Amino acid sequence: MKILVVGSGGREHALCWKIAQSEKVDKIYCAPGNAGIAEVAECVAIGAMEFEKLADFAQEKKIDLTVIGMDDPLVGGVVDVFEERGLKIFGPRKNAAILEGSKAFSKDLMKKYNIPTAAYENFDDPEKALAYLETASMPIVLKADGLALGKGVLICNTLEEAKEGVKSIMMDKQFGSAGNQMVIEEFMTGREVSVLSFVDGKTIKIMTSAQDHKRALDGDQGLNTGGMGTFSPSPFYTAEVDEFCKKYIYQATVDAMKAEGREFKGIIFFGLMLTDKGPRVLEYNARFGDPETQVVLPRMKNDIVEVFEACVDGTLDQIDLEFEDNAAVCVVLASEGYPVKYEKGLPISGLDAFKDKDSYFVFHAGTKFDNEGTIVTNGGRVLGVTATGATLKEARANAYEATKWVTFDNKYCRSDIGKAIDEA
Ligand code: AMP
Ligand code: GLY
Numbered sequence: 001m002k003i004l005v006v007g008s009g010g011r012e013h014a015l016c017w018k019i020a021q022s023e024k025v026d027k028i029y030c031a032p033g034n035a036g037i038a039e040v041a042e043c044v045a046i047g048a049m050e051f052e053k054l055a056d057f058a059q060e061k062k063i064d065l066t067v068i069g070m071d072d073p074l075v076g077g078v079v080d081v082f083e084e085r086g087l088k089i090f091g092p093r094k095n096a097a098i099l100e101g102s103k104a105f106s107k108d109l110m111k112k113y114n115i116p117t118a119a120y121e122n123f124d125d126p127e128k129a130l131a132y133l134e135t136a137s138m139p140i141v142l143k144a145d146g147l148a149l150g151k152g153v154l155i156c157n158t159l160e161e162a163k164e165g166v167k168s169i170m171m172d173k174q175f176g177s178a179g180n181q182m183v184i185e186e187f188m189t190g191r192e193v194s195v196l197s198f199v200d201g202k203t204i205k206i207m208t209s210a211q212d213h214k215r216a217l218d219g220d221q222g223l224n225t226g227g228m229g230t231f232s233p234s235p236f237y238t239a240e241v242d243e244f245c246k247k248y249i250y251q252a253t254v255d256a257m258k259a260e261g262r263e264f265k266g267i268i269f270f271g272l273m274l275t276d277k278g279p280r281v282l283e284y285n286a287r288f289g290d291p292e293t294q295v296v297l298p299r300m301k302n303d304i305v306e307v308f309e310a311c312v313d314g315t316l317d318q319i320d321l322e323f324e325d326n327a328a329v330c331v332v333l334a335s336e337g338y339p340v341k342y343e344k345g346l347p348i349s350g351l352d353a354f355k356d357k358d359s360y361f362v363f364h365a366g367t368k369f370d371n372e373g374t375i376v377t378n379g380g381r382v383l384g385v386t387a388t389g390a391t392l393k394e395a396r397a398n399a400y401e402a403t404k405w406v407t408f409d410n411k412y413c414r415s416d417i418g419k420a421i422d423e424a
Contacts, residue, residue: 001305004058005030005041006048006078007069010332010365010384011290015069015304016041017361018297022305029061035375036351036364036383048073051081058087065090065308071147071287074266075101090308092286096257096264100286103183104145110281113256116248117281118273120185126170129184133162139187144169146178150214150226151339155187190275191236191420192282194292197250197270198307200316201263204254205307206246208299208323209237210292211420216339218416225339226381229417231329231392232295235424236274244279245272253284265311294363294384295328329399330386331417332365336410338380345370346377346409353405360402361386377408392421 001024005016013036016028020040031054033043046053048070058066066082068074068091077094091097098105104122109115118141123129133140142165144152152175156162169179196207210232216222249270257264269285269292289296297304301322310316335342344366354362363386366379385403389395396418403413 001025001064002027002029002061003305004054004061004063004066005069006054006066006073008032008034008037008048009069009290010363010381011288011293012069013037013363013365014293014297014361014384015067015288017363018300018304019067022303024303024305029057029063031057034364034378035367035369036362038369049076051076051078054078055081055085055087058082059085064088065305065312067091067308069288071097071100071285074286075147088312090312091266092264096262096266097286098262099257099264099268099284101147102145102181103143103283104181106284107183107185109253109256109260113252113259114248115252115256115281116278118186118188120183122181122183123170124181126166129166129170129182130163132184133159133166136162136184138162141185141187142166142169143183143185144175144178145181145183146175148175148178151175151224152178153224188273188275188280188282190273191234193234193237193241193272193274194230194289195237195245195270195272196289196292196296197268198311198316198321199254199264199266199268200311200314201265202254202258202314203316204250204268205316205319205321206242206250207296207321208232209234210289210295211236212289212292213414213417218414223339227289227291227332228334228414229329229331230289230291230295231396231418231421232292232299232327235392235421241274241279245270249279249281290365291330291332291363291384294330294361294386298328298361298386298388299323299326324388326388326390327392327395328386328388329392329395329418330363330384331399331403331413332381333383333385333403333406334381334412335366335377335379336412338412342380343410344376344378348375348377348382348406348408350406351375354402359388359398362402362406382408382411392418396421
């Protein structure tokens with residue numbers, strides 16, 4: 001088979017790496033890809049939002065299956081463009097990707113189908129949002145409705161902060177049109193867990209759990225980022241939590257989407273908060289997590305291409321997902337200053353140390369080849385250094401050891417990825 005992967009981050013590198021292990025696959029293309037992806041796939045200079053060009057390419061190269069890594073093309077309807085041309089593609093159509101694309105939609109869906117989540121109100125008028133805040137208790141959470149690179153959520157401790165937040169989201173349009181509507185919701189406390197799943201429209205199969213570290217600095221300080229590191233499994237995702245989520249959240253979400261005429265095929269990523277009243281949905285994503293994928297896929301035993309095909313064909317009920325009984329930790333190496341301002345184009349050395357090592361991986365996020373063919377930094381999150389181990393502690397020690405193998409100027413990583421493991 002020939003596979004086309006769309007995206008250019010650490011998630012897509014992990015996907016290409018996993019797809020390359022499938023016996024069904026002869027050739028992988030990635031649009032646009034990065035310097036690490038180029039080791040396992042042929043990179044093609046087509047942007048993720050150039051739907052017609054992507055479909056032309058898939059037609060011309062007789063691609064058997066296209067896999068979309070990122071949220072923007074899914075929410076923008078890339079799957080519909082491919083399907084109209086009879087091209088096989090893994091991911092939700094536009095009318096289902098709205099599960100991630102509109103937080104107001106997802107909150108209304110959860111309310112209508114009794115899926116546990118934080119209490120909330122939706123607003124499209126800033127004056128009404130401001131009036132509502134006067135009666136609300138603090139802290140409170142403000143969410144821009146649309147996609148905002150994971151940055152559209154503000155946690156406000158005081159009424160003043162919350163009012164400023166509403167102004168910046170809805171009036172100053174800090175996140176552009178993503179702030180045409182907003183959700184104001186109850187602040188919850190608890191451990192966060194990311195659960196990825198495969199969905200074929202009616203059947204859902206849950207992958208192993210993971211935990212992300214969204215803030216830029218140690219001790220969960222600093223700004224929210226795309227994610228600074230992950231570990232899998234989460235020791236807090238107990239059998240009891242799993243049972244609750246299976247009963248009230250996972251299948252209920254798939255059934256709700258079907259009942260709304262928005263049959264969901266692809267990945268549903270459940271962002272959960274384990275509150276003292278039980279698990280609650282923080283958010284849905286319609287794609288693999290980044291960097292959750294970098295710890296989940298190295299533990300997955302299945303041929304991922306078979307699972308993708310089962311999702312597209314509606315035969316997921318015939319697949320049993322299997323994961324290794326081990327653990328994985330991913331530490332993101334970023335450029336100092338991320339997520340605000342950072343340099344690009346800095347040469348990276350030491351990458352060869354990962355070659356031929358079964359339990360160490362370096363997934364490239366923001367890298368490219370410069371004119372001389374040297375691998376240089378090309379983004380805020382540069383590399384995801386992942387290691388497996390028999391236990392979470394062992395995996396964490398291995399991952400941190402491997403972060404020392406790579407060097408580039410302004411290299412920065414959090415030193416406390418997986419600290420929660422010690423509290424389990
Ligand atoms: P989201 O993009 O909706 O996952 O939100 C980003 C982050 O904001 C989450 O990972 C949580 O850490 C935090 N967050 C979102 N909603 C809430 C909430 N209702 N209560 C507390 N924290 C929240
Ligand atoms: N790591 C969180 C996300 O992919 O949204």
